[in-house]
Amino acid sequence: MSLLECRQVTKRFGALEAVRRFSFSLEKGEILGLIGPNGSGKTTLFNVLVGIHRPDEGEVVFRGESISGLAPHRICRRGMAKASQTIRPFQEMSVLENLLVPGMYGGKLGLKQARERAAAVLNLLGLEDRGRVPSGKISLAERRQLELGRVLMTGAELLLLDEIMAGLNPAEVERALGLLEKIRGEGKTIILVEHVMQAVMKISERLVVLNHGERIAEGKPEEVARNPEVIQAYLGRPYA
Amino acid sequence: MVLFLQSLINGFLLGGIYAACAAGFSLAFGVMGIVNLSHGDFVMLGAFVTYWLFVLLGWDPFLTLPITLALLFILGLFLQKLALNRIAGAPPIMSYLLTFGFHLVISSLALRAWTADYRTLNPTYAGLNFNLCGLVLPYSRLATFSLALVLICGLYLFLYRTEMGRAIRATAQDGEMARLLGIRIFKIYAVTFAVSAAITGVAGSLVAQTFVVYPQMGLPFTVTAFCVVVLGGLGYVPGTLFGGLILGIFESLATTYLTAGLSLVLTFLLLLIMLILRPGGVFGKGALE
Amino acid sequence: MKALSPNKGLPVFLVFFLALAALPLLGVEGYRLRLLTLLFLWVSLAGCWNFMSGYTGYIDFGPVAYFGTGAYATAVLMIRFDLHFASALALSGLICAPLAALVGGATLRIRGAYFAIATFAAAEALKQVTLEGDRVAGFEFFGGSHGLTLPAAPDSEFFYYLLLGFMVLVIGITHFLEKTKFGYGLKAIRESEQAAELSGVPTFKLKMRAYVLSSSLIGCLGGIEAYWLTYIIPDDVFNVMRTIQMVIMTLLGGMGTVWGPVIGAGFLTLVGEFLGAKFVYDYLTILGVVIVVVILILPRGIMSLMKGRRGETV
Numbered sequence: 001m002s003l004l005e006c007r008q009v010t011k012r013f014g015a016l017e018a019v020r021r022f023s024f025s026l027e028k029g030e031i032l033g034l035i036g037p038n039g040s041g042k043t044t045l046f047n048v049l050v051g052i053h054r055p056d057e058g059e060v061v062f063r064g065e066s067i068s069g070l071a072p073h074r075i076c077r078r079g080m081a082k083a084s085q086t087i088r089p090f091q092e093m094s095v096l097e098n099l100l101v102p103g104m105y106g107g108k109l110g111l112k113q114a115r116e117r118a119a120a121v122l123n124l125l126g127l128e129d130r131g132r133v134p135s136g137k138i139s140l141a142e143r144r145q146l147e148l149g150r151v152l153m154t155g156a157e158l159l160l161l162d163e164i165m166a167g168l169n170p171a172e173v174e175r176a177l178g179l180l181e182k183i184r185g186e187g188k189t190i191i192l193v194e195h196v197m198q199a200v201m202k203i204s205e206r207l208v209v210l211n212h213g214e215r216i217a218e219g220k221p222e223e224v225a226r227n228p229e230v231i232q233a234y235l236g237r238p239y240a
Numbered sequence: 241m242v243l244f245l246q247s248l249i250n251g252f253l254l255g256g257i258y259a260a261c262a263a264g265f266s267l268a269f270g271v272m273g274i275v276n277l278s279h280g281d282f283v284m285l286g287a288f289v290t291y292w293l294f295v296l297l298g299w300d301p302f303l304t305l306p307i308t309l310a311l312l313f314i315l316g317l318f319l320q321k322l323a324l325n326r327i328a329g330a331p332p333i334m335s336y337l338l339t340f341g342f343h344l345v346i347s348s349l350a351l352r353a354w355t356a357d358y359r360t361l362n363p364t365y366a367g368l369n370f371n372l373c374g375l376v377l378p379y380s381r382l383a384t385f386s387l388a389l390v391l392i393c394g395l396y397l398f399l400y401r402t403e404m405g406r407a408i409r410a411t412a413q414d415g416e417m418a419r420l421l422g423i424r425i426f427k428i429y430a431v432t433f434a435v436s437a438a439i440t441g442v443a444g445s446l447v448a449q450t451f452v453v454y455p456q457m458g459l460p461f462t463v464t465a466f467c468v469v470v471l472g473g474l475g476y477v478p479g480t481l482f483g484g485l486i487l488g489i490f491e492s493l494a495t496t497y498l499t500a501g502l503s504l505v506l507t508f509l510l511l512l513i514m515l516i517l518r519p520g521g522v523f524g525k526g527a528l529e
Numbered sequence: 530m531k532a533l534s535p536n537k538g539l540p541v542f543l544v545f546f547l548a549l550a551a552l553p554l555l556g557v558e559g560y561r562l563r564l565l566t567l568l569f570l571w572v573s574l575a576g577c578w579n580f581m582s583g584y585t586g587y588i589d590f591g592p593v594a595y596f597g598t599g600a601y602a603t604a605v606l607m608i609r610f611d612l613h614f615a616s617a618l619a620l621s622g623l624i625c626a627p628l629a630a631l632v633g634g635a636t637l638r639i640r641g642a643y644f645a646i647a648t649f650a651a652a653e654a655l656k657q658v659t660l661e662g663d664r665v666a667g668f669e670f671f672g673g674s675h676g677l678t679l680p681a682a683p684d685s686e687f688f689y690y691l692l693l694g695f696m697v698l699v700i701g702i703t704h705f706l707e708k709t710k711f712g713y714g715l716k717a718i719r720e721s722e723q724a725a726e727l728s729g730v731p732t733f734k735l736k737m738r739a740y741v742l743s744s745s746l747i748g749c750l751g752g753i754e755a756y757w758l759t760y761i762i763p764d765d766v767f768n769v770m771r772t773i774q775m776v777i778m779t780l781l782g783g784m785g786t787v788w789g790p791v792i793g794a795g796f797l798t799l800v801g802e803f804l805g806a807k808f809v810y811d812y813l814t815i816l817g818v819v820i821v822v823v824i825l826i827l828p829r830g831i832m833s834l835m836k837g838r839r840g841e842t843v
Contacts, residue, residue, distance in 0.1 A: 106729025344817025
């Protein structure tokens with residue numbers, strides 16, 4: 001049984017079809033890259049998966065159960081969570097407290113256990129000495145790490161990472177990739193949406209390409225990179 | 241049957257005014273996300289401007305509309321520049337509290353200046369009616385209704401047919417993008433809020449011809465504007481016309497057939513039902529997030 | 530006074546409350562006793578309001594709806610149904626719960642603006658029910674604008690201790706919940722509701738709980754005031770001024786903190802007493818200006834000054 005399956009998922013906003021009849025399946029332990037030009041529907045797809053939007057047509061099946069239309073907090077508790085650069089941290093709370101929330105709710109831990117897991121996550125992220133700092137005062141890179149930490153705390157087995165590497169310098173990107181490998185090593189499954197191409201190409205085992213809400217290609221990174229339709233989608237016809 | 245029709249007509253005419261009162265509220269909300277809890281006080285101020293110009297100078301209430309428009313426009317500009325701009329990016333809670341603060345200051349200053357007395361506007365044509373098959377249609381009500389429609393259409397044309405209007409709508413849809421396109425956001429915000437205050441002020445002038453005028457009248461009108469906007473869809477300006485008409489007719493029928501005493505309660509129940517069943521308004525285009 | 534951790538602060542607070550409890554025994558009475566009782570009432574009210582609006586960020590503009598409902602419920606239960614004060618009070622709090630559930634249920638799933646105005650409208654609507662209800666329905670229940678007169682109340686000391694206890698309860702609840710799962714959930718909703726929802730927080734459920742709890746407690750406070758004053762009219766117990774004061778007290782002291790409402794309520798009650806009748810007309814204006822100034826300059830209230838410039842949280 002696949003971990004996640006999308007069956008003909010369609011999402012419209014008024015007359016615009018942001019995601020059009022999208023189908024794919026994902027196995028446990030995979031790192032899948034979801035790419036496509038701006039506006040191709042990647043973020044919308046993520047939002048549908050995680051419960052922010054309800055699909056107009058089609059179905060999302062997670063661990064064999066249909067989750068289309070469930071509230072985001074329920075989907076999170078079932079084991080699928082999204083990290084995104086647009087999500088603001090809980091600013092008045094410290095970095096540690098930011099991690100307690102997803103731990104206690106999404107992760108269903110008690111306060112004490114949540115503290116323990118939070119300490120471990122802070123360690124993993126290299127933020128051990130930043131625990132007490134108000135999260136409104138940390139750097140951009142740290143905010144990205146915190147966001148990653150947030151989804152880790154939920155204990156979710158499928159992580160949807162939406163452009164969390166945006167704005168990071170190459171060294172930070174390398175670090176992030178190392179983290180992702182470590183996370184996968186602990187049994188998590190990841191779908192990565194990124195514009196930082198070298199990162200996505202490097203770490204994904206498989207790529208799915210979206211354009212105008214539709215899947216136009218799928219396969220190993222090297223194959224997809226040579227696919228004329230993909231090149232056309234990104235760079236335009238002359239380059240195909 | 242005649243009673244029913246009369247009630248319907250009354251409600252219809254009333255609804256036009258309600259719609260005019262609410263249009264500015266929807267505008268401010270749609271563009272800047274500001275819920276202006278002092279909104280009703282602009283109605284009150286517009287009503288008082290008209291009242292005093294009539295009583296002190298003898299100027300006809302219909303002719304002084306442009307003055308009300310200008311004065312309230314300036315007030316809106318002033319409030320925006322003074323305070324609202326500072327909380328532009330802040331969480332909505334700030335705008336509720338800040339505008340609530342405005343409400344307190346404006347209404348209590350008005351109370352201080354003009355006392356709590358109820359006042360009515362009595363131009364010479366106040367009691368004249370147009371009679372149609374036994375139905376009574378006061379001329380002044382017909383006139384205010386027409387003007388309310390003109391106001392709303394004017395706002396619509398402004399938003400959809402002028403350069404500034406386009407800029408405002410662009411900002412409402414995507415502030416970031418608008419800024420990138422060279423639109424000066426804060427200027428837009430200022431103009432939007434000023435326009436909102438101005439048309440609400442004019443609506444207030446129309447209200448002065450229909451209702452009693454007193455400093456505390458603002459808050460009930462804020463609630464009314466809100467009800468209209470929920471019915472029409474928060475942020476969806478075209479919807480306010482229908483929202484207004486629906487509310488006007490509902491209140492009129494409720495007053496005639498049920499009871500005048502509990503009109504607030506009934507309106508509130510209507511509001512709750514709308515919120516539970518169809519929070520996006522009759523057209524479903526209201527902003528919920 | 531930096532944010533005190535529970536362990537360090539507890540003995541200090543206990544001593545403080547015991548001292549307050551001892552005051553009547555030491556001879557404090559009359560005007561001073563009543564002033565303190567009033568203070569406890571306002572701290573409790575602000576504290577309850579804070580519990581919902583301060584912690585979730587969903588501003589309740591109609592808490593007086595429940596204050597009035599509680600007052601009338603207690604009055605009616607005691608007068609027309611011959612209940613004891615204690616039972617009437619308990620029932621009054623319970624009666625507020627389904628009302629709050631109705632208003633909250635309709636508005637807490639959508640943007641905060643709806644909640645803000647719907648709560649305000651609720652207060653006005655309920656006031657109208659007590660004002661016009663009798664006339665419309667044709668029977669003698671609420672007493673219309675003449676109001677209701679309750680059975681004679683015990684002496685001032687009774688209310689002093691009752692409200693002191695209530696105040697301790699409210700502060701205690703807030704303090705206790707702050708560092709628990711529930712408290713964190715509420716704060717998360719205020720700070721970033723989407724992040725909260727995506728972190729597994731059932732935002733609607735938590736908001737409802739906070740609102741129903743806050744409203745029921747406010748209802749009880751209304752019942753206590755009704756018994757204390759012995760005579761209630763709609764314009765008094767449903768007066769929007771109470772809402773305004775609850776808002777300002779909490780805002781001034783610091784929303785979403787345990788001691789903010791205490792500081793704000795203390796300050797405003799004492800200042801209000803000393804200014805007395807002198808500035809009656811200007812009082813509202815001043816309050817309005819206070820709100821505007823606080824929002825623009827010190828949005829987190831006085832507590833933010835006290836938390837220290839380092840900005841460290843416990």
